[in-house]
Amino acid sequence: MKRLLSIAWAVMSSQALLPLVCGIFLLTYIGIAFSTDDALIALMEYTRSSVVLTVLLALIPMNSACRILAEAKRYIKRRRALRVETTDVPATLFDETVEMSVSPSFGELQARLKASGYSARQSDNALVAWRGLSIFPARILFLAASFCIFAGILVSLTTRTSHRMAVIEGQPIPTATGGGGLVERITMRTASGSVLARVLSIEVAQSDSGDAKKVFGLYPPSTYRGYFVYPRYLGFAPVIRLSTPDAQNYETQGTLNIYPPGREDRVKIPGSPYLMEFSMAQPPDGSDPFITGRVTFLFRLLKGKDVLFAGSAPVGGEFVHDGYRLAIPDCRRMVITDFIRDYGVLLVWTASILYLVSGCIWLPVRVFAPRREMRFTFAQDALQANSRAEGGRRKHGGIFHEALDYLESGRSKMDKAP
Incomplete structure (x- = not known):
């Protein structure tokens, strides 16, 4: 059981899980694109109705949460490794580990590392040195943002x-x-x-x-x-009054999605066989009808599939033709609006903020003060040296290897300060 949990943890905290799941969704999207033009909308609907794809999508925020825990655990271990009294230091915490059979003298090495810009402290059998700031806060914020954005997508698709x-x-x-x-x-x-x-x-x-x-x-x-x-x-909601040659009177308020000029919409006259097609005339002075409220409607009256007549009328005006009388006494501005309940949006907005804060922390730290660490431990007639750098690896590696040369030969080759 313990081995099974270990394997599950390794899978859930793996950096390969995110590109793997995204690859599956990409292949699904490509497959859907062959059968429909709205492939993205179809993929969202398919994911909403598919338990398998929903579970796959849920793996991504779970992966981000597990990686946050893994990063925090590694960071705590690295902080403990910089304590000189700590003896058990896993080599996996560092970029480079070297073992040598020498009996070191740490006193002069500590002074030389300090001259190179490192902070250092030592005990009888250990010396640790470090400089710069860690990008751990930026990394945690980035992973938290990844968790929020994919959790938000999951919540949006399902609720x-x-x-x-x-x-x-x-x-x-x-x-x-x-x-x-x-x-x-x-x-x-x-x-x-x-x-x-x-x-x-x-x-x-x-x-x-x-x-x-x-x-x-x-x-x-x-x-x-x-x-x-x-x-x-945007559109208009005119009051439409229609009188027919057989003395029938009809009145309705239409909702016309005809803005900007050039768009067309239809209104079925309730209780009658008539259908009207509306559009909006472009004002000669180039003004915007939605701003000014001055609208002239272009229309066609249909009975079944037959066009009875076409004409135009402004708001407050009327049009008469062969016994038909069409009046538009009033017109209101209208906005076709989506009312959406989506709790995932809050998570997506939170992710955007976290990504921004993470980048603002990561860039200056990475450029101007990247974290660099060394640890030298002498135990059982052997020296173990560990090195790690989040930036400036070449320069840090040179100082680290010069320190090893000094410990091995008894003389320093660390002549240059950063």
Whole structure:
């Protein structure tokens, strides 16, 4: 049983597990790409419904957690190895281990290592020297970020819920549970920033449940009653009144995804055989209809598959043709919005922060003060020398081997200081 647990730990903490699992998903993606154009979406759906792929994906955050424990364990052991009173030092903690049959004199060597910029301390049978800072904090933050991002992906795939709804100016904001506050205003204005050319704002008033007034924009996404709010498409919700030659009157409010000009959408007139196709005319002055609110609709009226007529009408206007009368007395701005409950997003954002902090720690430490360590231990008429460097390996290796030459020959060849 102990051997089985040891093998399982070795597998779960292996650095090869991540590329192996990613390779399996890459092959699956390539296979799916031959049968569909939306290969990524199909892979996500397939992973959500497949127990095998879900378990494989779960192995990645588990691997990151195990590697965090392994790195912490190795770091603690290395810290203990730099204590001169420690005698049992595994060679696997270091990059290089050399054994020699010499009887060393550590006194002068300690002084020379200090002159080379190392801190050092010694006992009767051991000498340890070190300089620089360890990248261990950056490494742990990197592994923690890897854990968060893959755990976030796993949580998103298995628990994510999404509802796409039309948010219309002047109407309650739709929610999955109902009872949302009133959408007071939807506005879009030109921005002066270098990233976003337009700024969208959806202002929602306080509701009976006590929600405070909130303003939703494009980025960063806000939350409303536990759901992230992602505006997707802009459009208009006109009130359509249709009178027919047989004295029938119909009225409905359409939700038209026709922004920007050039897009088309359809509205089925309830209780009638009529269907209307809408688009939006481009204003002659080049203004933006969503910003100004001045909209002229282009439309076609269909009965079954037959086109009865085509025309145009502005908001507040009407169009008359062969006994048909079409009026658009009112029109509201509309935003087709995704309401998404996704707890994995928080983990992904946390991962982004951790990756950034890890890089900010790793780069200056790696460039300006990399960790370098040496340990010389004399026991049972033999000297064991260990060396490790996280950066500047060539220079550190030269000093380490000069120290070995000094101990072996009794004279120092360490003439140069770093």
